[in-house]
Each structure stands twice: as C-alpha cells, then as structure tokens.
Amino acid sequence: MIYIIMGVSGCGKSSFGTFLSGKLGWPFYEGDDFHPQENIEKMARGEPLTDQDRLPWLLRLHEVIERERRSGSDALVACSALKRLYRQILLHGSTAAAAPTVCSHHHASPEVFFLYLHGDYKLIHQRMVARQGHYMKADLLRSQFEILEPPSDDENALALDIRKSPLEMMLEVEKHIDSLKP
Template sequence: MIYIIMGVSGCGKSALGAFLSEKLGWPLHEGDHFHPQGNIEKMARGEPLTDQDRLPWLLKLHEVIERGRCSRSDALVTCSALKRLYRQILLYGSKALDSSSGPDHNILPPTPPDVFFLFLHGDYDLIQQRMVARRGHYMKADLLRSQFDVLEPPSDEENVLPLAISRSITDMAVEVQTHIVRLKSST
C-alpha cells in the first residue's frame, strides 16, 4: 500500500510522514528530496513553481510510487500534489498528460485501490505561522498564498483520507493506522 501525504507547504507532511514511518516501519520517500536543483533555487528566491517546473519532479515521484506498487511494498511519499493533474501524474506518469489534453480527457482509470492520498488541510493563518517559525527550509512563507491559490482539494473518488492539521500528529496517525487496519482486513 502507498500513502501519499499531500497538502500545501508547511501543513506538516514531513512531520506526519516521519511519525508514521517510525510507527509503521514503512519507508518514507520525502518529496522535497526529488526536486531538481533549479526548483529549489527558484523557491528559495521566493518564486512559485510553474506546472512545467513541477513536471520532472512529479515524474520522478511517479517512478518511486510505481516501484513500490510493482513490488507490493508499503511506503509513504510526501508531495504537495496540489492539483488533480499532479495527482494523476503521480499515479499514471506521462499517460496523465496525454489524457488531459485530448478530447476525451479524464479517461484514466480510477485511483488504484492500493494508493491513498492523506490530505492535510488547515487554516491559512495556522500554516503561515508554522512556516514563519520553521528554520532551514527553502520554501518561503510568502509562497504559501500561491499554493492555496492553485490547490484543488482531492475528491472522494481519488481515495482520499482528509486530515485536519488542527489535530495532533498522534491523533492523525491513529486515524491513518485505523484506516490501514480496516483496508487490510477487507482484502
């Protein structure tokens, strides 16, 4: 099973991912580590990424997800995955691009049953406070508005488990663990 921990920058993807990785014994693939250097430099300058900037990064993460799925491994992946198209690229790679531009766009199959999105969502002010307080991250707090502007919250058909970040990491992790137990007992 693959859980993609998603949401705007500063919502706690890395913290929840590290906590779950420790609790579950699953590997964590930190999405930030897959960004090309140019993306990191652009964000460090306070410039929002474009869809074109994100594409190589999303395709790398698609490869990570596919390797896990093909080997039937359990894993956690962090990725902002702000738009539906980005989530489709994570799941289907470049095939998502072909289907999004054709006359019959959205012809991709539904989200695979072994992939789930954990959507960390919360109030802009709370997330901005967290971003201002954190140290050593290249993503600047003033880019948060651009992330909220492009955010397309996932729909139920995308195998999403929404998690309010106003709750503690422990509470969110318990909900995820309950979700995993329920899924594994139904298969």
C-alpha cells in the first residue's frame, strides 16, 4: 500500500511522513527532494510554480510510486498534489498529463491512497513563519490555497485535520489500514 501525504506547504507533510514512517516502518520519500533545481530557485524567490514547472517533478514522483507499487512494497510519499490533475499525474504519469480530461475519470489505484492534511490558512501561515531553513516562503501560501482542489470522494483520500496531534492522525491511518484488510 502507498500513501501520498498531500496538502498545502506548511501543513506538516514532511513531519507527519517522518513520524508515520517511524511508526509503520515504511520508507518515506520527501517530495521536495525530487524538485528540479529551477523550481527550488523559483520558490526561493517567492514565485509560485506553474503547472508546467510542476510537471517534471510530478512525473519523477510518479516513477517512485510506480516502482514501489509494482514491487508490492508499502511506502509513504509527500507531495502537495494540490489539483486533481496533479493527483492523476502521480497515479497515471504522462498519460494523465497528455490527456487530462480522459484521465480525470480514472479512479485511483486500489493500493494507492491520499492522506489529505488540511487546516485553515491562519494556522498553516503561523507554522510557515515559524519554521527555519525551508525555501518555500510563507508569502506563497495564499497561492497554494487559491489553486487547492481538495480530493473528491472518488479519489481514495483520507482527510486528516492538522489540529490533531501526529499520534491522533496516525491512529486514524492505522484504522484505515485495518479497514482494508480482508
């Protein structure tokens, strides 16, 4: 099983992914590590990424997800996955990028789920202002909220409220894992 931990920047994807990885013993892939250098430089300058900027990054993450899925491994992947199209690219790769209207009707793979970390702008902005050493500027948070398309019911998503503790969220994930066992 693969969980893609998604949400706007500053919602806690990396922290929760690291925590969950330690508890479940699953490998954790930090999505930020797969960004091309140009994307990192652009975000560091305070410029929001475009869909075109994100495409190579999403395709790299798709390769990681597919490799883990094909091997039958369990894994965690952090990726903002703000739009339905981005989530479709993560699941279906270049097929979704080339024909987004066709792929928008594809359902998620039964062994891939999204963990949607959600919270309000004020809380997440406070977290971003307080964090150290990250290239993503707090000024870009508004642009992320503006393009955010929360996952719909047909996208295999589990919504997790970031006001809860990591332990409470992990218990929800464990309950989800148990619900999928035959």
